[in-house]
Amino acid sequence: MALIKDGAFVDDAWTTVGDDDPVPGDQPAIVGFERWQRDRDQLLARGAPLGVRLSSDQPPALIADDLGHFDVVALEFPRFGDGRAYSYARLLRQRHGYTGEVRAVGDVLRDQFLFMHRCGFDAFEVTDQTEIGHWQQALSEISVVYQPAADDRPPAPTQRAAT
Amino acid sequence: MYRYDEFDQTLVDERVVQFRDQVQRRLSGELTEPQFKPLRLMNGLYMQLHAYMLRVAIPYGMMSSEQLRMLAHIARRYDRGYGHFTTRQNIQYNWPKLPEVPDLLADLAKVQMNAIQTSGNSFRNTTADQYGGVAADEIEDPRIWSEIIRQWSTLHPEFSFLPRKFKIAVTGSPNDRAAVRFHDIGIVIVEGDGGEIGFEVLVGGGLGRSPFVAKTIRDFLPKQHLLSYLEAILRVYNQLGRRDNLFKARIKILVHETGTEEFARLVEDEWAQIKDAGVDLSVEEVGRIKAYFAPPVYEALDADVAEFRAQRDADPDFDLWAGTNLAPHRQPGYAIVNLSLKPEGGPPGDATADQMDRVADLADTFSLGEIRVTHEQNLVFAHVRQADLHELWTELTAIAMTTPNMGLITDTICCPGLDYCNLANARSIPVAQRISRRFADLKLQHNIGELRIKMSGCINACGHHHAGHIGILGVDRKGEEYYQITLGGSGAEDASIGKVIGPAFSEDAVVDAVATVVNVYVAKRKDGERFLDTCRRIGPEPFKEKLYGAH
Ligand code: SF4
Numbered sequence: 001m002a003l004i005k006d007g008a009f010v011d012d013a014w015t016t017v018g019d020d021d022p023v024p025g026d027q028p029a030i031v032g033f034e035r036w037q038r039d040r041d042q043l044l045a046r047g048a049p050l051g052v053r054l055s056s057d058q059p060p061a062l063i064a065d066d067l068g069h070f071d072v073v074a075l076e077f078p079r080f081g082d083g084r085a086y087s088y089a090r091l092l093r094q095r096h097g098y099t100g101e102v103r104a105v106g107d108v109l110r111d112q113f114l115f116m117h118r119c120g121f122d123a124f125e126v127t128d129q130t131e132i133g134h135w136q137q138a139l140s141e142i143s144v145v146y147q148p149a150a151d152d153r154p155p156a157p158t159q160r161a162a163t
Numbered sequence: 164m165y166r167y168d169e170f171d172q173t174l175v176d177e178r179v180v181q182f183r184d185q186v187q188r189r190l191s192g193e194l195t196e197p198q199f200k201p202l203r204l205m206n207g208l209y210m211q212l213h214a215y216m217l218r219v220a221i222p223y224g225m226m227s228s229e230q231l232r233m234l235a236h237i238a239r240r241y242d243r244g245y246g247h248f249t250t251r252q253n254i255q256y257n258w259p260k261l262p263e264v265p266d267l268l269a270d271l272a273k274v275q276m277n278a279i280q281t282s283g284n285s286f287r288n289t290t291a292d293q294y295g296g297v298a299a300d301e302i303e304d305p306r307i308w309s310e311i312i313r314q315w316s317t318l319h320p321e322f323s324f325l326p327r328k329f330k331i332a333v334t335g336s337p338n339d340r341a342a343v344r345f346h347d348i349g350i351v352i353v354e355g356d357g358g359e360i361g362f363e364v365l366v367g368g369g370l371g372r373s374p375f376v377a378k379t380i381r382d383f384l385p386k387q388h389l390l391s392y393l394e395a396i397l398r399v400y401n402q403l404g405r406r407d408n409l410f411k412a413r414i415k416i417l418v419h420e421t422g423t424e425e426f427a428r429l430v431e432d433e434w435a436q437i438k439d440a441g442v443d444l445s446v447e448e449v450g451r452i453k454a455y456f457a458p459p460v461y462e463a464l465d466a467d468v469a470e471f472r473a474q475r476d477a478d479p480d481f482d483l484w485a486g487t488n489l490a491p492h493r494q495p496g497y498a499i500v501n502l503s504l505k506p507e508g509g510p511p512g513d514a515t516a517d518q519m520d521r522v523a524d525l526a527d528t529f530s531l532g533e534i535r536v537t538h539e540q541n542l543v544f545a546h547v548r549q550a551d552l553h554e555l556w557t558e559l560t561a562i563a564m565t566t567p568n569m570g571l572i573t574d575t576i577c578c579p580g581l582d583y584c585n586l587a588n589a590r591s592i593p594v595a596q597r598i599s600r601r602f603a604d605l606k607l608q609h610n611i612g613e614l615r616i617k618m619s620g621c622i623n624a625c626g627h628h629h630a631g632h633i634g635i636l637g638v639d640r641k642g643e644e645y646y647q648i649t650l651g652g653s654g655a656e657d658a659s660i661g662k663v664i665g666p667a668f669s670e671d672a673v674v675d676a677v678a679t680v681v682n683v684y685v686a687k688r689k690d691g692e693r694f695l696d697t698c699r700r701i702g703p704e705p706f707k708e709k710l711y712g713a714h
Pocket of ligand 1: 581585586587588619620624626
C-alpha cells in the first residue's frame with residue numbers, strides 16, 4: 001500500500017488499527033467508527049494523533065460533533081463503483097468544515113482520481129505504485145469543470161463570466 | 164441551437180485524448196478487459212452480441228445538418244452504412260472496431276458531439292420534447308434548461324458513480340412528448356400562480372422490471388434554483404440508493420421504499436442547506452445559454468396558406484401525410500414536420516448513411532439546417548414553410564421517409580432485441596416489421612387511429628413496452644421466444660403502466676393477437692375514442708375473451 005499526498009508518494013505515518021487490535025500509545029492511529037464509539041475515552045487519553053475510518057454506509061454526520069479530535073478521516077471505497085464516499089467527502093469539507101486530511105482508501109484507481117480530488121480528498125491509499133506521473137496526469141488531463149465542488153478549480157460558468 | 168464555446172470544446176477534445184490513451188492501454192495488454200470495462204462504459208462503448216456498440220448522445224435531440232452529415236460519415240467509415248436512433252435521443256452504431264473508436268470520437272468532437280456518459284451508472288443524455296421552441300402549446304423552451312443540465316451533469320465529480328444509471332427529461336409543454344413521467348427525474352415547465360415560470364419536479368419514474376410512474380415532489384420550483392435542487396435530489400440518492408441489488412438500485416425503488424413524502428422531505432432538507440451555496444447559475448449565464456435558443460428569424464406569413472390547402476385537395480397521398488405527420492407551429496404559415504423512420508417492413512429507428520446525408524441537405528433547404536430526433540425514434544424538421552411542404556414531401560418520399568404513420572399502429576417503438584442485444588430473450592425488430600406489414604394498408608391504419616405499440620426484447624424495457632397502448636415484451640419460454648402483451652399503458656401526460664392481458668404468445672401467434680386486440684377495439688369504440696380511451700373504459704375482459712376465450 002502506498003500513500004499519495006500533495007502529488008507525490010509519501011511515507012505513511014499512520015497505522016490503521018483493527019477493531020480488536022491494540023492501539024499503539026505513541027503513534028498516529030486510524031480506528032474504525034465502531035472502535036471510536038466503544039473506546040472513545042481511552043483513545044482520547046493517548047498522547048498521539050487520531051484518525052477515524054468510515055465504511056461506505058457510515059455518513060460523516062455520525063462524527064460531525066467529534067471532528068475536532070481527528071487529524072485524518074479515511075473514507076472507504078469497497079468497490080470503485082460505490083460512489084457514496086464522494087458525497088461524504090464533500091459533506092465533510094463543505095458542510096462540516098473539516099480541514100484535516102480526507103483520505104481515500106479501498107478500491108482507489110487512477111481513473112477516479114480527479115473526481116476524488118474535486119470532492120475534497122487530499123490523500124489516497126493506492127496499491128499501484130508504478131508511476132506517480134500517471135496519477136498527476138489523471139488530475140490534469142481534463143482541464144474544464146462545469147460544477148463547483150470542494151476544490152478550487154473555477155467552473156466554466158465562472159470563467160465565462162470573467163472573460 | 165447551442166454552440167460549444169472554448170470550454171465545451173476543450174473538455175470534449177481532452178476526453179478524446181484520454182480515451183485514446185485508455186484504448187491504447189487496453190490494446191497493449193496493460194489493461195485487462197475487466198479493468199477496461201468501466202472506462203469504455205464512461206464513453207458509451209458496450210460489448211454486444213457480435214461486436215462493440217457505440218452510443219452517441221444527441222443532447223435533447225438537437226442536431227445541425229453538419230452534425231448529421233458527420234453521423235452519416237461515421238456510419239460509412241466505421242460501421243456498415245447505417246445507424247440506429249434510440250428512444251433516448253441517441254444514435255447507436257453496432258459495428259465499430261475498438262482500435263478505430265478514438266478516431267471516431269475525434270471526428271465527433273469536430274462537430275461538437277461526444278459519447279460521454281451514454282452508458283455507466285451516471286447521468287445519461289438529458290432528453291426533451293423534440294418540439295422545443297416551436298410547439299404551439301409550449302410554455303417555455305425546454306432546451307435551455309436541458310443544456311444547462313447537460314453541462315452541470317457532465318463529469319460531475321460527486322455523481323459519476325451512482326447506484327445506477329440516471330435519466331432526466333424535460334418538457335416545456337403540458338402535452339408530454341418526452342415521457343418525463345418515466346424518467347428518474349422528470350421536469351415540467353409550469354406557470355405558477357402569479358404567472359411566474361418555474362418547474363414541477365417529478366422523481367422515481369422508470370420502466371424495467373418494476374415500472375413506476377414518477378411522483379411529484381415539488382409543485383413549483385423557482386427557475387433559478389434548478390441545479391441546486393437537482394444536486395439535492397442526487398445527493399440523497401447517492402447516499403441512500405440501494406447498492407446491494409442491481410435490480411433495486413434505481414431511484415424509483417428508493418422513492419417507493421422511502422415513500423414520496425419522506426423522500427421529498429429529505430430532498431428539501433438537503434436543498435435548504437445548499438440552495439444558496441453557489442451551485443445555481445447566475446442570471447447572466449442562464450441568459451447566455453438562452454440566447455443560443457432565441458427563435459430564428461421567420462418570414463411574416465399568413466396563417467392560412469392557400470397553396471398548401473390547394474395541394475392537399477389535389478393530392479390525396481400528400482393530404483394523408485399532412486394529416487398525420489405535421490404538428491402545429493407557433494409561427495403562422497409554418498409547420499413542424501415529422502420524418503418517419505418506420506417505413507413498411509423496416510427496422511424502426513434505422514437510417515442509412517445516404518438517407519442521413521440527404522436529410523441534412525433537405526434540412527438546409529427547408530428547415531434552417533436543423534434536425535431533431537424524437538424519443539419515438541423519428542426525425543423532425545422544426546421550421547418548414549407550409550408553402551414548401553409539398554416539395555419537401557416529394558423529396559422525402561424519394562428516400563422513404565414519408566410513411567404517414569405518426570402515432571399510428573405502425574409507428575412502433577422497438578428496442579434492438581435479440582438481433583443485437585446480449586440481454587434479449589427474443590427478437591423484437593422482426594416482430595415490429597411483421598406488424599408493420601400486417602397493418603401496412605394506410606386506410607386501415609388511419610381508420611384505427613392513434614395507437615402506440617411499444618416493444619422490448621426483455622424486461623429491461625428499452626422499448627418502453629409498459630408505456631405502450633399495446634406493449635409487447637419478449638420472454639423466454641423453455642428456450643423459445645414468446646411475447647407477452649400488455650394493454651393500456653401510456654407514456655404521455657396521462658402516464659400509466661400497461662397491464663398484462665394473459666399468457667404469452669408464440670412468435671407465430673403474436674401478430675394475430677395484436678390484430679385481435681385491434682378488432683375488439685374497433686368493434687367497441689365510441690365516436691372519436693382512441694384505442695387507449697376504449698381500453699380504459701371497457702377494461703381487459705373483452706380483449707381476454709377474444710384472445711383466450713375460444714380455448
Ligand atoms: S429491452 Fe432488453 S433486449 Fe431490448 S435492448 Fe433493452 S436490454 Fe436489449
